[in-house]
Amino acid sequence: MGLINNINKAFDHRIRLGIMSILMVNEYADFKTLKELLDVTDGNLASHAKALEQAEYIKVEKQFIGRKPNTRYSATSLGKVEFKKHIEALEKLIGK
């Protein structure tokens, strides 16, 4: 069992850490908010959000606000549990 085995590959990128960190403390965040908070491109955000969605760690809802399409994200229960484990593994690795 290696030192890094509990570090979840699905979270092993700063953009994914950023998305999850935001969704751990906010019930929802829309695409634009995530993009601004993380200061990343549309393409980068979309691809990392997609990866988290495929792992079932976040949920995506597309809706209309008036006539404007809006995409909002939330962390799933599974995502929250797994992210906590990931953070614990990181803390253990760096000796905190």
Added chain:
Amino acid sequence: MGLINNINKAFDHRIRLGIMSILMVNEYADFKTLKELLDVTDGNLASHAKALEQAEYIKVEKQFIGRKPNTRYSATSLGKVEFKKHIEALEKLIGK
């Protein structure tokens, strides 16, 4: 300035986090030791060590112990400083 801007891309992979974490608390570690502690393949370890070496965050020394070649790694002063900053950025992001 995004939430993740201080997260150093050079450390943004669990194998690199693992290498640095080990070299923060051990003056040296050889290839075999790192490989065993991290439970990774030769190729994976070599490629991530190379990336850290190119960033001048770790130093590689090749020597002979008797007739056996031995490759050992150590963190540079720059690597230690930058890794500490990276950890601080991670902690800030995850709200610790």
